[in-house]
Amino acid sequence: MSEQIRVLVVEDDADTAQYVRTVLERRGGMDVTVVHEPMSALAEVAANTFDVVLTDIQMPGMSGLELLVELRSRAAGTPVAVMTAFASVDYAVEALRRDADEFLVKPVAAATLLERITALAVEGRAKRAAEGPTETVLAVGAHPDDVEIGVGATLASHRAAGDTVVILTLSSGAIGGDVQLRRHEALAAAGVIGARLYLHDYEDTRLDPAGGVITTIEELIREVEPSVVYTHTEHDRHQDHRAVRQAVDVAARRVPSLACFQSPSSTIDFRPTRFVPVDGFIEAKLQMLAAFESQSHRDYMDPDLVRATARYWSRFGGGQQYAEPLEMVRAAAMLSTKARAAGVTAAPASDIVDERGGHA
Template identity: 40%
Template sequence: MGLSIFATILVLAVVLAAGTAKGRRWFERNYRHGIKMTKAVMIAGTGLVAWNALCAFLPHPPWASDLCIATTLLFVVIAAATVERFRIRPMAVKDRRVILAIGAHPDDLEIACGGTLAKLVDAGHEVHTLVMSHGAVGGDVQLRPGEARNGASFMGVTGVQVCNLPDTNLAAHTNELVAVIEARINEVKPDMVFTHSENDHHQDHHAVHLATLRAARRHSSILCFESPSATRRFNPAVFVDIEDYLDVKVHAVAQHKNQAGKPYMGADSVRGVAAFRGAQAKQRFAEGFEPVRMLGSSIAGL
């Protein structure tokens, strides 16, 4: 009975840990197929808890206890092997870089380069994000800044700044855009800057692109990412393999619950774009970037 009670407590602890919001978030951020893993652990673990409880507190033949304990040990071994198999293993780099990613709206960075930013974080680089507006026109202004911080936190970003320049009218505030970006560049001193592409239909995205080029006019490495509103002229020449980070990107985008009804926010859309860029890069999944200019040493670890 003692071993059955111990096994019950052990498996119950695993199930409870996986079922908490923090537990689910940990699986989503650190594992491929994190949601599926969490569900599998909870389903199998709940069944084992019930079985162990029956063996511990109800009359049963001796072989039932032995089978119960053996099954529990098998569960632990399989769970450990699965955790080992699907854990994301980043490539650690010796030369730590500082990255600054600049987006017009709260969800832009997760959609465009969420996999790359998370990969950079895991490789040991210091990543900062700058969001130029609260996205008031496209959603709930009370929620979207917090969702930008949630997305950045999920990716592991060191620092996030959310500004309150007018959504859909950033082009009328070019000098303010440039001043904010310059100040952030001077503050964090990035080795690489990510921003919107010139080839983008959205007026705010285009305005941020131009402002970034002005603010980072002396910077050696600028890459432009792809937004859902990118034109057919968007032509990436730099690709980042995000096969291990595709699920991380999907979950980062999902932090923006206020935008959940928009078609480009769905997991299928995110995966589809990554598959298309991956095919171009001869990989399974990738994110594509247009280089304004790029110093090779600034992107170590990708």
């Protein structure tokens, strides 16, 4: 393979971890990242892309088999190999039941380890190439939880389609609580769907498009090259939300598709023209919102209200149970080919009737 293989090794035993690293790096020329517990592994896959994940089964806190389930939702399409020192039939059966790509019994011979990991990487890349190109989508919010409230389920649908999801949050939300806690919550929420999080620390309630915000967004757009950007609507009572929308208008001027989401502070002038079906992704959105425990006292974080809001907007769509509403600024391409094939499609953007009078 011309491109270096990237492997994430999850192993709590230091000697085993060093052995695996040495074999894969020195004999296979691979780029190996080692972590010693599952939560660190989830943080790594949220921030980086790997060709293979190799995990031990018996680890404190979360087992490798439990980690496997999380990886299937957060790093869809990444081959996962599990290994254990216990050659148990039960372990093997459970690993296969949970969709492991490979089951290895310690001690693993160096030649076997190198052969299996290389094969998984080759197969994984071939499968992704056969599935066609994926997209990168960028969601820009003013504060932690803004993006997740507005398009959390839509972002989860993108990840399920294999797209790369990037979240840019411009303020740590100091007015809403402890900054360090809110930063940790934002990282945990992004990890639920395997999104990459970029979190800045512009002053809460005082975001200014001309105060560096436009440049920050432009730099990230150049780095990740999104085909779709989601952000706040201009029809919003919160000054930071309006400032972010103004900044995105400038920074994302060359991005093919731009859509605006609803916030709890959106006004009645929010007039969506597209309703993204999110059946099957509401629970992922609720998991993302649950990560913001410091904000759980707020009415708009209540799971019943979140479900009810999505249920309300679904009546404008194509018969789905849940939908997230979007104001379309422009729409060259909304969702990836794989998402559309899976039924994660947007309702027609034209001729949407607004019950308050006229057309949206």
